[in-house]
Amino acid sequence: MRGRREAARTRRLRSSAARGPGMAENRPPGPQATALIYDENMTRVRLLWDDPECAIEGPERLTATYAKLCHRGLAQRCVRLPAREATEEELELVHSPEYVAVVKGTQTMSKEELQTLAEQYDAVYFHPSTFPCARMAVGATLQLVDAVLTGAVGNGMALVRPPGHHSQRDAANGFCVFNNVAIAAEHAKRSHGLQRILIVDWDIHHGQGTQRVFENDPSVLYFSWHRYEHQSFWPRLRESDYDVVGQGPGRGFTVNVPWNKVGMRNADYVSVFLHVLLPLAIEFDPELVLVSAGFDSGIGDPEGQMQATPECFAHLTLLLLPLARGRLCAVLEGGYHLQSLAECVCLTLQTLLGDPVPALSGDPAPCLSSLESIQNVRAAHAPHWASLRHEALLQEEGATLGEEEAAMWSRLDSAFVQDQALAALGKLLALLDKILTGQIRAGIAVSPTASAAMAVAVRRGLLSCGAQRLLCVAIGDLDIPEDLRDNGRVVLLNMGGKEQPEAAPSPMCIHLGGREATEPGTFLLALTSLILPVAYSFQPELVLVVLGPDCGLRSLDVELLTRLLQGPVGGRMLLLLQNPELPLVEALAWALAGRALPSTLGPFFSASPKQALALTHLCRQRQLDWPMLQVSVT
Ligand code: X5A
Numbered sequence: 001m002r003g004r005r006e007a008a009r010t011r012r013l014r015s016s017a018a019r020g021p022g023m024a025e026n027r028p029p030g031p032q033a034t035a036l037i038y039d040e041n042m043t044r045v046r047l048l049w050d051d052p053e054c055a056i057e058g059p060e061r062l063t064a065t066y067a068k069l070c071h072r073g074l075a076q077r078c079v080r081l082p083a084r085e086a087t088e089e090e091l092e093l094v095h096s097p098e099y100v101a102v103v104k105g106t107q108t109m110s111k112e113e114l115q116t117l118a119e120q121y122d123a124v125y126f127h128p129s130t131f132p133c134a135r136m137a138v139g140a141t142l143q144l145v146d147a148v149l150t151g152a153v154g155n156g157m158a159l160v161r162p163p164g165h166h167s168q169r170d171a172a173n174g175f176c177v178f179n180n181v182a183i184a185a186e187h188a189k190r191s192h193g194l195q196r197i198l199i200v201d202w203d204i205h206h207g208q209g210t211q212r213v214f215e216n217d218p219s220v221l222y223f224s225w226h227r228y229e230h231q232s233f234w235p236r237l238r239e240s241d242y243d244v245v246g247q248g249p250g251r252g253f254t255v256n257v258p259w260n261k262v263g264m265r266n267a268d269y270v271s272v273f274l275h276v277l278l279p280l281a282i283e284f285d286p287e288l289v290l291v292s293a294g295f296d297s298g299i300g301d302p303e304g305q306m307q308a309t310p311e312c313f314a315h316l317t318l319l320l321l322p323l324a325r326g327r328l329c330a331v332l333e334g335g336y337h338l339q340s341l342a343e344c345v346c347l348t349l350q351t352l353l354g355d356p357v358p359a360l361s362g363d364p365a366p367c368l369s370s371l372e373s374i375q376n377v378r379a380a381h382a383p384h385w386a387s388l389r390h391e392a393l394l395q396e397e398g399a400t401l402g403e404e405e406a407a408m409w410s411r412l413d414s415a416f417v418q419d420q421a422l423a424a425l426g427k428l429l430a431l432l433d434k435i436l437t438g439q440i441r442a443g444i445a446v447s448p449t450a451s452a453a454m455a456v457a458v459r460r461g462l463l464s465c466g467a468q469r470l471l472c473v474a475i476g477d478l479d480i481p482e483d484l485r486d487n488g489r490v491v492l493l494n495m496g497g498k499e500q501p502e503a504a505p506s507p508m509c510i511h512l513g514g515r516e517a518t519e520p521g522t523f524l525l526a527l528t529s530l531i532l533p534v535a536y537s538f539q540p541e542l543v544l545v546v547l548g549p550d551c552g553l554r555s556l557d558v559e560l561l562t563r564l565l566q567g568p569v570g571g572r573m574l575l576l577l578q579n580p581e582l583p584l585v586e587a588l589a590w591a592l593a594g595r596a597l598p599s600t601l602g603p604f605f606s607a608s609p610k611q612a613l614a615l616t617h618l619c620r621q622r623q624l625d626w627p628m629l630q631v632s633v634t
């Protein structure tokens, strides 16, 4: 029974993988579907007088974006949900009744009155349609959150105007009137009983409005990166710096990453996700992820002046999808370069729809200024998060673990391969060839002899039509033949193998040995701090993940590895498992097909100090070879 269901799922996986981007099936409503909310009414609000600062926030932001989504066929693949106007009661989840009344009053104001009111706030304009539009922006966000939290859809995006994240209890600010995302988070707590919500604010401005709403609240983890330039960039607030971490019970639940230079690129953005946001988010284990999805952080934007390409937003989205069972709601904030905005929204929505992410372009080394910010924010949060605590530890002990840095793979000693294994090898090679020739994107092979199969697969992967760069992530006690160890085209990353001291470690072999290396705490830390940074630095064309017998990883950890490694490799991945349990194979097939995780991450395990230290030491030792391992300027 189970076997047949498994086979059916694998078939589905293969056929959808073969179709590739833009052609995946339209999923019916349900926990695997993606919602899109857009309503023309939100294009009504516009600037009626001359104000160079506000002129960039116009209706064409929505129309251009929506047109591109339709043109790409992406809007058509989504479940369309109607927007609605939020009630005043809902607005008052965050805003004062007095402020709501003020905004309500704008409906009947003359242009002069509107302008006078706008002057009371910083960088805001009003229009007779502001109140209904802003209510609809909130209502659209609530519709999306309700659909995701009831399981009507799995994730989704709301294209709204006006934006929300600068708006505060009693004030409009920075084009924002009502705080769409903050209201949605309060609503999720009150009406759905949620206890942990993550807000990821990747807009290029600091969402000080959202920060202020939740600064005392440990149930909402607020993360924002923002152009800061040592407090000289709007809104020029001291409270936007890395050392502002929340107050009272909310200490540690506000995370600010200031960008002190313009021109930040893909590597800077992904590094911050890997080394700051993800460790904290995994430890927090949110039940819902709200993205304040501003795209003024994308290349070409006049406000942000950054260099991150549209593909970067696909990667950021992919990195968030393993959280909260994939319950992710992206809500538009800023974004003022119409083409860049539309393109970035396409890449975000495409990823929500489960399409494979395109490769990340550019030098994988983060710049000095971003490393400085990463170092500072990690230090500021080390007291509050177990996943960062080993930073402090390392400084205290000044430890070196030279002997711990052990070596690798013993020689593949056996030419003896059983019949059964031969048959499995045949299937494995057929699968690998299909991946290499682009007929399918990813696959799972089962072998009774993982070590031998791995050696064969790596060799085959390197053949003439094979990969120029192959990453082999080997978990557990697996033997790698000598000749593959220092092949310039293969990086071997082994977790949990035998501890074997090695004379001269090769940059192409990375090994964290011992049973403890595959314990949940160590492994999750290794995933964000070692495995993904090496993979993003190497940019492999193919990833081979090999699980040795009794490798010690929980099924959840293998799933996370599988999902997250799809980023740096564009989804081209072969999983090789020795005698796995059927549910694991099923879960991995699901993961490769980009479907949501069935549960949240569960209780957090922290790595033992010894393991954290060994891992940190390994990362520091290898950061010259693999620049995305860096977390400090030294
Ligand atoms: C939502 C948003 C920016 C305001 C900039 C004012 N606001 N100079 O991106």
Ligand code: ZN
Residues within 6 Å of the ligand: 203, 204, 205, 294, 296, 333, 334, 335
């Ligand atoms: Zn912005």
